[in-house]
Amino acid sequence: MPDSPLFTAAALAVIVLAVAVVVGVGLKVVRSFRDLGTDAERATYNTLHAASRAGQHLRGGLTETGAAKASKQLRTLLACDALAITDTGSVLAWDGVAEDLKPLLMGLATGVLNSGRTAVVPHAANTPGSYSAVIAPIRAGSSVVGSVAALAPAVGAGLVRATSEVADWIGTQLELAELESSRTLLMEAEVRALRAQISPHFIYNSLNAIASFINTDPARARELVVEFADFTRYSFRRHGDFTTVAEELRCIDRYLLLERARFGERVQVSLRVAPEVLSTVIPFLSLQPLVENAVRHGLEAKEGPGHIIICANDSGAFAEVTIEDDGVGMDPEHLRSVLAGHIDGDHVGLRNVDARLRQVYGDQHGLVIETAPGEGTLITMRVPKSQPGHDA
The missing domain is CATH 3.30.450.40 (GAF domain)
Known part of the structure; x- marks a missing residue:
């Protein structure tokens, strides 16, 4: 029966329980607020x-x-x-x-x-x-x-x-x-400096190499013209401070194709890339200048063939890229002066890339370079794989 004393008592018990729960929750909220401090x-x-x-x-x-x-x-x-x-x-x-x-x-x-x-x-x-x-x-x-x-x-x-x-x-x-605005402008200026470094030396030599094939091998000349156009289009693009490892490696492939047109078998290249790092974001034009340095200052001055090894590995939270050549090497003291900005001229690409990496990721992410006269050069670059604020 709905009106029985038992039903009324049960309803009162439910109401009392509900009130107790509300009071308990309220006390807990007040206590939590007090726990925030004075x-x-x-x-x-x-x-x-x-x-x-x-x-x-x-x-x-x-x-x-x-x-x-x-x-x-x-x-x-x-x-x-x-x-x-x-x-x-x-x-x-x-x-x-x-x-x-x-x-x-x-x-x-x-x-x-x-x-x-x-x-x-x-x-x-x-x-x-x-x-x-x-x-x-x-x-x-x-x-x-x-x-x-x-x-x-x-x-x-x-x-x-x-x-x-x-x-x-x-x-x-x-x-x-x-x-922050000045830092951005500085990075853009450094990219322009890298592009200026690429322009006179590389473009002149590439066009000469293409011209040498026009009469002897027209099909090869046409192929090189296409690669040259793709390389310059990427290098002189006007948007974005960042790219991916995959895009930079494609740029390097075109660059080396054009350099091999000049040097022939004197430039030998090995590539080892872990697929999981291909999408890693890196500063625009940060790998190509390192490879260009290996060709221009490592192998070009060496007698006989030279070998460049490019590796991109997964290193936990980081992507690690190494570029090694068996060329003439450099004096470590001279290299330190170059990276510190005390000496202008050769290796401007290394200095600019090193400075940009330190600006973006901190001093602990600058280039690590191992070299000595006659011993070749090994350059290591480590960047975080997760970079939420950077878009390629």
């Missing part, structure tokens, strides 16, 4: 979290889009009623109340931008409404590039100092963004 520790975490999120939006420099997104996090950080970010000519972002003051801000910020000093503008000084403003300069290097304005009904020493610190922090983010 109020000061939680405040520190919130501050660092807001700064980290804001920093992500400033990695592209002081742009309207980045400033608009960062201003939301920075207003939370300062606990002010409104926050604005400007460059030297316009308001890039405004977050919070009193947006009717936005047209006046650049006029109020002019003195700060010119002097590079933080200023407090009380509401009585041409600022309608009941808000005062702290305006602090954003410096990148020795230049003032913008400002941060925090609005509040009353401005105390704490808000003045905090706003100045936020402006300095933004300046640091912009300097890091500029450094």
